[in-house]
Amino acid sequence: MKSSCVFAVLLLLVALPSAIHGTDVPVFIWGKPSVTYVPALSRYATSEFGALIESQTDEHTFTLIFAEDRLSTEDLSQCKLNTQTCFRNLAKLSRKSYLPNVNEPLQIFQQGTNEIQSVQISADGTLSERIVPKGGAIAVVNFDGDDFASHDALIDSLYNKLRAEFGNILAVYTGKTPSFRYSKLIRRTRQAAQAPDVPKILTVENIFLMAYEKFAVGAFGKNLSEVTLEKAEKNDTGSSETTLQIDIKGASGPMLSLNFLLAQGSWEIVRLTYDSEQYYLRHRVHINQHFSYHCNSLQYYTHDMKKQIIFGEVQLQPYWPTEGRSEFKRFGDSWDCVGFTSPGILTGLFLVAIFIFIGAYGIVWMMDIRTMDRFDDPKGKTIIVTAAD
Incomplete structure (x- = not known):
């Protein structure tokens, strides 16, 4: 056997x-x-x-x-x-x-x-x-x-x-x-495999740059319909020195509007509108004005949580002329959507806390050890320790 x-x-x-x-x-x-x-x-x-x-x-x-x-x-x-x-x-x-x-x-x-x-x-x-x-x-x-x-x-x-x-x-x-x-099996598998998604680029010259692989919208908790975004334009009515509105048109269907705000050296998306309905991000994100924002799955929801929008592998960055650059042709350094405390960090902190507790407990025990105050004399009388001692 x-x-x-x-x-x-x-x-x-x-x-x-x-x-x-x-x-x-x-x-x-x-x-x-x-x-x-x-x-x-x-x-x-x-x-x-x-x-x-x-x-x-x-x-x-x-x-x-x-x-x-x-x-x-x-x-x-x-x-x-x-x-x-x-x-x-x-x-x-x-x-x-x-x-x-x-x-x-x-x-x-x-x-x-x-x-x-x-x-x-x-x-x-x-x-x-x-x-x-x-x-x-x-x-x-x-x-x-x-x-x-x-x-x-x-x-x-x-x-x-x-x-x-x-x-x-x-x-x-x-x-x-x-x-x-x-x-042959490997070759057939490679031929059958789908080609990797190519990022789609949307840009408004010297104002806005966005790259994404997937944009899907639909009812929350159900299969979403993928929509192709084709052209981005600046909306002058909704834009100012500190605000910027970008309207993005799709191959078919409603328009997507992104509203950015520049304040205290950082920018954020303050409003996202699709099909005349506003969507919200659960956690507001402030990005340094010289940085781009990247996320593998950027999700927005309506206020009643009935509809959902998902950007897959998206990276975007608005540009304000006050930044001192005359041209804007590529993304700045990327700020990723990963949280500051990842599960790995929390696990490490938890283990460190356990080790600290064990170490402190052991030190306290060692400090409680008392030295003998009486010693036996081989030439003298034997020490007798009473219960009172």
């Missing part, structure tokens, strides 16, 4: 990176005492895998290859039978090498001059022709289908049978092609 768990965890750890290359398949090698353990996350080219096999074989070695039509590390890690891995016999092997990424491993056996025997094995274990193990020979046992649990049992049975006839065997379990193409 412990070996099976370790085997499954190992396969899960290497399952993802092993499928990145489209022609790579996993390989198990066992049978010879000299089989070495290789790094679990390494990728072997065909030539590198050939060098590894060559180091394990000689003219006295019989090479037995079990080949699936399709095999990937996802099959090894995800195939379960009664909550256990389908490859229970492979998991029990005490000494084996597992290579999750090998590029076309079967090619190296076709390049040599050794005698190669290719046989087909049926579901009941019957071979299309008899395998006679001998030194320097190679036998390829081909599986059909994807019943990996029965294939694992057939591998164990056939390997033990041939090993009883010929002791010097190197066994290899692999696949002809991968059954899972991770690169």
Whole structure:
């Protein structure tokens, strides 16, 4: 049971990176005492895998290859039978090498001059022709289908049978092609994914600048309708030296009006009107007049809390000529809508308070420890402490 768990965890750890290359398949090698353990996350080219096999074989070695039509590390890690891995016999092997990424491993056996025997094995274990193990020979046992649990049992049975006839065997379990193409899956996912929102820019030359990704309006607590804002204009009637009104027109629907106030070196949005109805921000925000304001979700509500407006990823900044600049083409430093005391800060303060209390309590206890005022004299009379003392 412990070996099976370790085997499954190992396969899960290497399952993802092993499928990145489209022609790579996993390989198990066992049978010879000299089989070495290789790094679990390494990728072997065909030539590198050939060098590894060559180091394990000689003219006295019989090479037995079990080949699936399709095999990937996802099959090894995800195939379960009664909550256990389908490859229970492979998991029990005490000494084996597992290579999750090998590029076309079967090619190296076709390049040599050794005698190669290719046989087909049926579901009941019957071979299309008899395998006679001998030194320097190679036998390829081909599986059909994807019943990996029965294939694992057939591998164990056939390997033990041939090993009883010929002791010097190197066994290899692999696949002809991968059954899972991770690169294609990633490509399809990226193609299906929506393109990121591009911020929309609204500007009134040298007066107002605003960038946003989303503007939605509707009933509070329900799905909001997204509205595209197209053009911003200054309303001279509602503007003065310390006030500024910007009217923003949408592709369709009512107009949005923003009223800004400049006072004591800071500006704020004092009123927001949409469809002739005023909306309010729950918390008033004062921004330094040289700063822009940024918020990932700026929300306004009507006075009766029945309607709602949301700006998504919005950044805006009004401009007054009294600021001493002749041009206004980009945002100033950003003032974010995150509160001063975030949950992390409050958690830290709470923990510090607990440590201070524990430390103070311990110091008070230590201060209450009293030094002995009587000491025993080894030459004198024994000290007797009465209840009154």
